[in-house]
Amino acid sequence: MYICTAQQMRELDAYTIEYGGLNELLLMEIAGNAVSHALIHNDLTRDAIITIVCGAGNNGGDGFVIARRLKEMGYNCSLFLAYEPQHLKGVAAQHFTIYNKNFPNDWQLCDQQLTRLKQQLGESTYIIDCLLGTGLEGELRLYEETLIQCINDATAYKIAVDLPSGLHATNGRIPTIAVHAKKTYTLAAPKTGFFLQQGPAVIGEWHCLNISVKIAAHAKLGMDLPQVIDDKLVSSGIPYRPADGHKGVFGYSWIIAGSSKYIGAAVFCSNAAFQTGCGIVELTTTSAIHIAIASQSPDILLTSYDEALEIPNKANVIAFGPGLGREKPTLHQAILQKITALNHPLIIDADGLYYATNMQEQLKKRSAPTILTPHPGEMAMLLKRSIDEVENNRFGVAKELAKRYDAFVLYKGHRTIITAPNGQQWLCPIGDDALGRGGTGDVLTGLLTSLLAQGSQPMAAMQVAVYIHAAAASEVGKRTGNYKMTAWQLIDALAIKLGQYIR
Ligand SMILES: NC(=O)C1=CN([C@@H]2O[C@H](COP(=O)(O)OP(=O)(O)OC[C@H]3O[C@@H](n4cnc5c(N)ncnc54)[C@H](O)[C@@H]3O)[C@@H](O)[C@H]2O)[C@@H](O)CC1
Ligand SMILES: Nc1ncnc2c1ncn2[C@@H]1O[C@H](COP(=O)(O)OP(=O)(O)O)[C@@H](O)[C@H]1O
Ligand SMILES: [K+]
Known part of the structure; x- marks a missing residue:
C-alpha cells in the first residue's frame, strides 16, 4: 500500500478527475459512502448515538455524505456544522444542499458557547470527526482548538475521517491539538504524517478505503511513493x-x-x-x-x-x-x-x-x-x-x-x-x-x-x-x-x- 503526502494526494485526486472521468462531487460521494459502509460493517451498533462534526472544507463535505447515508439507513445520527452553511464552498456546499434536501434543517450549528455541542457529544457513543483533513495549514485557529478539545473531552468512541483533525497530514506534527482518534478511516492512501512525529499517537487503528483515486498513476506523475509493509x-x-x-x-x-x-x-x-x-x-x-x-x-x-x-x-x-x-x-x-x-x-x-x-x-x-x-x-x-x-x-x-x-x-x-x-x-x-x-x-x-x-x-x-x-x-x-x-x-x-x- 502506497503512502502519500497531502500535496501528492491532491495531485492524484486531480489526475483522477482529469483522466478517470470522475468529478469532485462524485469522488466525495464515493468517499462518504465508503466511510459509512465501513462504519456500519465494523463499528456501529443499531442503538448507537452518532454525532458527526463537520468543518467548512471538503473533510466536512465527506461528513455530509456520511450523515445522509447513515440517516437513510435509520441510524441515530446528528450533524453539527462548525460554520454557517453560507461559508461552505464547492462540492462541500453542494453535498450540504443534497443533505438538506433529504433531511431538511436536520442539522445544528455549533453555538458560541458550544453548550449544545458539548451536551450532544456527552450523550454520543460515536463521534465522527470531519472537521479538518489534509487542508490544515499552520497553527490551529482558537475556535477549532476549542472544538477539538470538546471532542477529546467526550468519552465517546472517536473515529476520524481521512485523518484526525489537527494532525498535519504530511509531517505528522500537531501544531496545537488533535483529535485523539480510536480509529481512522483514511481515503485513498494513508498519509505520511500517520507514521511521523506525533502522528502514530493520535491516529488509532487505521484503515485505508478505496475511493477510486488512481494511486497507480503515481509513477506517471513522477512520484516516488513509500509503501507500507504488510x-x-x-x-x-x-x-x-x-x-x-x-x-x-x-x-x-x-x-x-x-x-x-x-x-x-x-x-x-x-x-x-x-x-x-x-x-x-x-x-x-x-x-x-x-x-x-x-x-x-x-x-x-x-x-x-x-x-x-x-x-x-x-x-x-x-x-x-x-x-x-x-x-x-x-x-x-x-x-x-x-x-x-x-x-x-x-x-x-x-x-x-x-x-x-x-x-x-x-x-x-x-x-x-x-x-x-x-x-x-x-x-x-x-x-x-x-x-x-x-x-x-x-x-x-x-x-x-x-x-x-x-x-x-x-x-x-x-x-x-x-x-x-x-x-x-x-x-x-x-x-x-x-x-x-x-x-x-x-x-x-x-x-x-x-x-x-x-x-x-x-x-x-x-x-x-x-x-x-x-x-x-x-x-x-x-x-x-x-x-x-x-x-x-x-x-x-x-x-x-x-x-x-x-x-
Ligand atoms: N483524497 C481524496 O482524494 C479526497 C479527499 N476528500 C476530502 O477532502 C479533504 C481535503 O479537503 P480540503 O482541501 O477542503 O481541506 P480540509 O477540509 O481538510 O480543510 C480545509 C478547511 O480547514 C480550514 N483550515 C485550514 N487550516 C486551518 C487552521 N490552521 N485552523 C483552522 N482551520 C483551518 C480552512 O479554513 C478550510 O475550511 C480530505 O482530507 C478528505 O477528507 C474527499 O472529499 C474526496 C476525495
Ligand atoms: N517505541 C518503539 N516503537 C517501535 N519500535 C521501537 C520503539 N522503541 C525502540 N524500537 C525499536 O527497537 C530497536 C532498538 O534498537 P537500538 O536503538 O539500536 O537499540 P540497542 O542498540 O540497544 O539494541 C529498533 O529496531 C527500534 O526501531
Ligand atoms: K478529520
Missing part, C-alpha cells in the same frame, strides 16, 4: 526452508560484535541469528564474552578479534558492530577494512557505523550489498546533523544516506523506514514501546543476518526482519506487559512469529 509481503519474503536442508543450506552468519562493557549485544545478536534458522553462526568477539557464550550458547562458534584479521571463514553474510564500543579503534577499523573488501552482504550496526564514517568511498564501491542500520542518534552522526534535523525529515535523510553510501538503509524508530540504494522505501507500520530497551536492536541485527544467510535478498530480509521483530515484541508485551520484555523472550518469540508467517 502481512502478505512478510509471508512472501520468508526464505524457503526445505525439509531436506542441511546446515550448509541455511547459511553461515559471521557476527563481529561485543566488548567487555557490551556483553549482551554479542550474546543477543548471535543467539537471534542462530535461533531464527541460520545453519551456522560464528561470533568474533572479546574473551569476556567467550565465557558467556560457551556456557549459555555452545551452538555458536567463537573466534577472537585478532583472528578476524587473519582467518577467512565460510560465512555468506557478515554483521559488524553491535556492542563493539570504541576502545579498540585501530583493530576495529582494520577489521571493517578487511570485511568491506569481501564480496559478502555486510550489515553495519551500532558502533560499526561510527567506523563506517571513515570509509564512505570504499563502502560505496562494494559490489555486494551493504546494509546500514542506524537509530536516530547514529543517523545524526552519519550525516553530521542534529537528531531533531534528521527526525524532522525521516524519509528524506534515509534516502540521502542510502545514496551517499550506495547502501540499503534501515532507519530505526517507532515506525522504521527501510530504503534501497535506488531510493525505493518501505515503512513498518507496527511496533511499540515493548522494544524501547537496550538490546532489542542487537536482536534485530541477528535476525536480519540470519535471513540474509538463509538466502533472502536485502530488501525482503529487511522487510521481514523489522516486521517480525515488531510483531514478536508486541506479542511478548501483551503477555508480560511492555515494561518487562527481555531480549531472551524476544528471541524466543521471533522463531514462533516466523513460523506463523511461513506460507
Whole structure:
C-alpha cells in the first residue's frame, strides 16, 4: 500500500478527475459512502448515538455524505456544522444542499458557547470527526482548538475521517491539538504524517478505503511513493526452508560484535541469528564474552578479534558492530577494512557505523550489498546533523544516506523506514514501546543476518526482519506487559512469529 503526502494526494485526486472521468462531487460521494459502509460493517451498533462534526472544507463535505447515508439507513445520527452553511464552498456546499434536501434543517450549528455541542457529544457513543483533513495549514485557529478539545473531552468512541483533525497530514506534527482518534478511516492512501512525529499517537487503528483515486498513476506523475509493509509481503519474503536442508543450506552468519562493557549485544545478536534458522553462526568477539557464550550458547562458534584479521571463514553474510564500543579503534577499523573488501552482504550496526564514517568511498564501491542500520542518534552522526534535523525529515535523510553510501538503509524508530540504494522505501507500520530497551536492536541485527544467510535478498530480509521483530515484541508485551520484555523472550518469540508467517 502506497503512502502519500497531502500535496501528492491532491495531485492524484486531480489526475483522477482529469483522466478517470470522475468529478469532485462524485469522488466525495464515493468517499462518504465508503466511510459509512465501513462504519456500519465494523463499528456501529443499531442503538448507537452518532454525532458527526463537520468543518467548512471538503473533510466536512465527506461528513455530509456520511450523515445522509447513515440517516437513510435509520441510524441515530446528528450533524453539527462548525460554520454557517453560507461559508461552505464547492462540492462541500453542494453535498450540504443534497443533505438538506433529504433531511431538511436536520442539522445544528455549533453555538458560541458550544453548550449544545458539548451536551450532544456527552450523550454520543460515536463521534465522527470531519472537521479538518489534509487542508490544515499552520497553527490551529482558537475556535477549532476549542472544538477539538470538546471532542477529546467526550468519552465517546472517536473515529476520524481521512485523518484526525489537527494532525498535519504530511509531517505528522500537531501544531496545537488533535483529535485523539480510536480509529481512522483514511481515503485513498494513508498519509505520511500517520507514521511521523506525533502522528502514530493520535491516529488509532487505521484503515485505508478505496475511493477510486488512481494511486497507480503515481509513477506517471513522477512520484516516488513509500509503501507500507504488510502481512502478505512478510509471508512472501520468508526464505524457503526445505525439509531436506542441511546446515550448509541455511547459511553461515559471521557476527563481529561485543566488548567487555557490551556483553549482551554479542550474546543477543548471535543467539537471534542462530535461533531464527541460520545453519551456522560464528561470533568474533572479546574473551569476556567467550565465557558467556560457551556456557549459555555452545551452538555458536567463537573466534577472537585478532583472528578476524587473519582467518577467512565460510560465512555468506557478515554483521559488524553491535556492542563493539570504541576502545579498540585501530583493530576495529582494520577489521571493517578487511570485511568491506569481501564480496559478502555486510550489515553495519551500532558502533560499526561510527567506523563506517571513515570509509564512505570504499563502502560505496562494494559490489555486494551493504546494509546500514542506524537509530536516530547514529543517523545524526552519519550525516553530521542534529537528531531533531534528521527526525524532522525521516524519509528524506534515509534516502540521502542510502545514496551517499550506495547502501540499503534501515532507519530505526517507532515506525522504521527501510530504503534501497535506488531510493525505493518501505515503512513498518507496527511496533511499540515493548522494544524501547537496550538490546532489542542487537536482536534485530541477528535476525536480519540470519535471513540474509538463509538466502533472502536485502530488501525482503529487511522487510521481514523489522516486521517480525515488531510483531514478536508486541506479542511478548501483551503477555508480560511492555515494561518487562527481555531480549531472551524476544528471541524466543521471533522463531514462533516466523513460523506463523511461513506460507
Ligand atoms: N483524497 C481524496 O482524494 C479526497 C479527499 N476528500 C476530502 O477532502 C479533504 C481535503 O479537503 P480540503 O482541501 O477542503 O481541506 P480540509 O477540509 O481538510 O480543510 C480545509 C478547511 O480547514 C480550514 N483550515 C485550514 N487550516 C486551518 C487552521 N490552521 N485552523 C483552522 N482551520 C483551518 C480552512 O479554513 C478550510 O475550511 C480530505 O482530507 C478528505 O477528507 C474527499 O472529499 C474526496 C476525495
Ligand atoms: N517505541 C518503539 N516503537 C517501535 N519500535 C521501537 C520503539 N522503541 C525502540 N524500537 C525499536 O527497537 C530497536 C532498538 O534498537 P537500538 O536503538 O539500536 O537499540 P540497542 O542498540 O540497544 O539494541 C529498533 O529496531 C527500534 O526501531
Ligand atoms: K478529520
